[in-house]
Amino acid sequence: MLGMIGLIGSLALLMFLTMRGVNIIIGAIISAVVVAISGGINLEVALTEHYMTGFTGYFANWFLIFLLGAIFGKIMEGTKAADSIAKWVTDKLGAGRAVFAVVAAAAIMTYGGVSLFVVGFSVYPIAVSLFRRANLPHRFIPAALVFGSISFTMTAPGSPEIQNLIPTQFFGTKPTAGGLIGVLMALLIMTVGGLYLGRMVRKATSNGEFFSLPSQSQKREDEKNEKEQAAKENGGKVDNGALPPVILALLPLISVIAILNIMANFMSSTGAALISLSSGIFLGSVLMAKFLKHFWDALAQGAQDALVAAANTCAVVGFGSVAAQVNAFDSVVDALLSIPGPPMLGLAIAVTLICGITGSASGGLGIALPILAPIYMAQGIDPGAMHRVSALASGGLDSLPHNGYVVTTIRAISGETHKRAYGPIFILSVIIPTIIMFLAVILYSIF
Numbered sequence: 001m002l003g004m005i006g007l008i009g010s011l012a013l014l015m016f017l018t019m020r021g022v023n024i025i026i027g028a029i030i031s032a033v034v035v036a037i038s039g040g041i042n043l044e045v046a047l048t049e050h051y052m053t054g055f056t057g058y059f060a061n062w063f064l065i066f067l068l069g070a071i072f073g074k075i076m077e078g079t080k081a082a083d084s085i086a087k088w089v090t091d092k093l094g095a096g097r098a099v100f101a102v103v104a105a106a107a108i109m110t111y112g113g114v115s116l117f118v119v120g121f122s123v124y125p126i127a128v129s130l131f132r133r134a135n136l137p138h139r140f141i142p143a144a145l146v147f148g149s150i151s152f153t154m155t156a157p158g159s160p161e162i163q164n165l166i167p168t169q170f171f172g173t174k175p176t177a178g179g180l181i182g183v184l185m186a187l188l189i190m191t192v193g194g195l196y197l198g199r200m201v202r203k204a205t206s207n208g209e210f211f212s213l214p215s216q217s218q219k220r221e222d223e224k225n226e227k228e229q230a231a232k233e234n235g236g237k238v239d240n241g242a243l244p245p246v247i248l249a250l251l252p253l254i255s256v257i258a259i260l261n262i263m264a265n266f267m268s269s270t271g272a273a274l275i276s277l278s279s280g281i282f283l284g285s286v287l288m289a290k291f292l293k294h295f296w297d298a299l300a301q302g303a304q305d306a307l308v309a310a311a312n313t314c315a316v317v318g319f320g321s322v323a324a325q326v327n328a329f330d331s332v333v334d335a336l337l338s339i340p341g342p343p344m345l346g347l348a349i350a351v352t353l354i355c356g357i358t359g360s361a362s363g364g365l366g367i368a369l370p371i372l373a374p375i376y377m378a379q380g381i382d383p384g385a386m387h388r389v390s391a392l393a394s395g396g397l398d399s400l401p402h403n404g405y406v407v408t409t410i411r412a413i414s415g416e417t418h419k420r421a422y423g424p425i426f427i428l429s430v431i432i433p434t435i436i437m438f439l440a441v442i443l444y445s446i447f
Helices: 002-019 024-038 043-078 081-093 095-111 116-134 138-151 162-171 179-206 215-233 246-263 269-287 295-323 327-337 344-358 361-377 383-394 404-413 418-446
Strands: none
Touching: 002 024, 002 295, 002 327, 002 344, 024 043, 024 295, 043 081, 043 116, 043 162, 043 246, 043 269, 043 295, 043 361, 081 095, 081 116, 081 246, 095 116, 095 138, 095 179, 095 246, 116 138, 116 404, 138 179, 138 404, 138 418, 162 269, 162 361, 162 383, 179 383, 179 418, 246 269, 295 344, 295 361, 327 344, 327 361, 344 361, 344 383, 344 418, 361 383, 383 418, 404 418
């Protein structure tokens, strides 16, 4: 009983500390201490062996993907390729389709392997311009950014995002695993979510809402305008920066997707991802060299971002490794395995619950799959189906309020508050993907 209370309490503590803004590495260690003590595990063994084995194991397996992905994102940012793609999409669709334009711009870049945070910061200024021209409520911009970035692009077949790569290691599959059902699920999330987001925005405008910058965003815009005005008054020239042609901006993204899914047929998916991301970095740097002013700075910043992102995720996986040692954890796994219904239902529920508790899709996969994948593989279930169900499950409850990208998009990028902006995100990135996940379990079980 004490072990179960400690397990649940440590998970709740990790979520609480994360939402309170405590560094995830510190929060994960504190939570690991709690679960170890309540589970009767020697504290030294829990931290130096179980925690660090989980931490370093995940780091060894996935750091290079984090590194190359972060550098690729910085190259796309430094060359202004991300800005070029966002502007091209919005110019083609126009202010009349502002919401769809923002979602499409974010989706194209994320599916092409660009870092979520680069996408958010790149698309946001254009989203503000479009929403202002269309007089749409600003509070829906975070929902459009999050929906386009993570709800269907990171879990779709063929995606170079790490949430679609991690299952390949445990199920022996390719990034395109899941076949037609996987494609249909991604399209269903995109269609249903897009229609619902449009409906929410129209309802808000019909109720009298209009475009208005929140105080934090307004302050940033005022400061930017003041700097530009001061530069003009001093005889200086405001450099808005020329953008590369959109075809050059798109080629690195296309190369990442194409090379990943071609090379995965001849080598491991991890190796294919490393080659594809390297090709994207190379193409971006060469094709848009004149737009990239600080090549080595982009590499350095990308490496720094990768270290932070990887360490944060490793900390969560380390906590999960400690939690997996207590007897209560085995009881939970047994309960999930005995859930009535399709065999994959327990896998789906376990992955999405752990992703929700940790506030991390990749962290949740890193905790759940090493334990659950061998159990379900032994049952003879189709590995491709389990890959896609696991990926879809990682994109559901992970987007609860304490998710790092959600917090950054709402607060740091958009200057909004959870009270104003999180409601639509909850529907688009938690409710709809979770329902689609259960639908996928049923379809894979039937077909």
